[in-house]
Amino acid sequence: AQKITQTQPGMFVQEKEAVTLDCTYDTSDPSYGLFWYKQPSSGEMIFLIYQGSYDQQNATEGRYSLNFQKARKSANLVISASQLGDSAMYFCAMRESPASNDYKLSFGAGTTVTVRA
Amino acid sequence: GAGVSQSPSNKVTEKGKDVELRCDPISGHTALYWYRQSLGQGLEFLIYFQGNSAPDKSGLPSDRFSAERTGGSVSTLTIQRTQQEDSAVYLCASSHQWGQGPDTQYFGPGTRLTVL
Numbered sequence: 001a002q003k004i005t006q007t008q009p010g011m012f013v014q015e016k017e018a019v020t021l022d023c024t025y026d027t028s029d030p031s032y033g034l035f036w037y038k039q040p041s042s043g044e045m046i047f048l049i050y051q052g053s054y055d056q057q058n059a060t061e062g063r064y065s066l067n068f069q070k071a072r073k074s075a076n077l078v079i080s081a082s083q084l085g086d087s088a089m090y091f092c093a094m095r096e097s098p099a100s101n102d103y104k105l106s107f108g109a110g111t112t113v114t115v116r117a
Numbered sequence: 118g119a120g121v122s123q124s125p126s127n128k129v130t131e132k133g134k135d136v137e138l139r140c141d142p143i144s145g146h147t148a149l150y151w152y153r154q155s156l157g158q159g160l161e162f163l164i165y166f167q168g169n170s171a172p173d174k175s176g177l178p179s180d181r182f183s184a185e186r187t188g189g190s191v192s193t194l195t196i197q198r199t200q201q202e203d204s205a206v207y208l209c210a211s212s213h214q215w216g217q218g219p220d221t222q223y224f225g226p227g228t229r230l231t232v233l
Contacts, residue, residue, distance in 0.1 A: 030136035035221065043206060091160065095222075098215045103151060103173055104162035105210075106221055 006108035013082045021077040021111045023092030031097035036076040040088040087115045121225035129231045138194040138228045142211030153207035199232045
């Protein structure tokens with residue numbers, strides 16, 4: 001079963017506007033971590049932001065914030081004040097607890113963001 | 118500090134040849150992971166190392182794939198008798214061990230493998 005679902009294959013956003021990238025996840029593990037990575041055309045996977053399942057507050061990191069809705073199992077990424085350099089593929093990923101003997105990241109299919117001037 | 122490094126950055130090989138891909142993790146990271154990214158398949162987990170041991174090899178697609186890690190540092194992913202379907206970008210990541218620090222996985226730049 002798909003653990004991470006990203007339903008938006010591609011999005012366009014105007015420079016300086018905000019954009020929300022959707023991510024839903026599926027796990028029965030009470031302890032898990034959610035991550036967002038950015039992959040520009042150069043190919044490198046760049047870590048953006050992390051949200052732990054027990055974190056009470058939504059994570060923020062500069063222009064990135066994570067809208068964590070635990071009951072709905074969603075972890076949407078919000079990029080504020082978009083810049084041309086934000087054009088990239090964005091991946092949502094989940095890591096379950098070692099108690100489940102699963103150390104890997106499970107990735108969604110990704111969302112391509114194109115920022116227009 | 119230095120990030121994860123991988124070599125070579127690009128590798129073109131002929132079908133049937135063996136290839137070795139190298140990963141040098143972030144200093145102090147005891148956990149190391151290999152993933153594969155190919156068109157149409159997304160990002161696939163291959164293998165996880167904790168120190169020199171590999172408790173999770175569940176993602177290796179066939180017995181042509183093997184990996185080792187020595188000295189708790191550098192890892193080598195070996196693909197024997199390469200096939201065209203092995204063409205992909207091979208990504209390595211490292212992290213602290215769960216419970217010993219933030220376990221965010223940091224990725225290297227990848228090795229792009231093309232099998233002709």
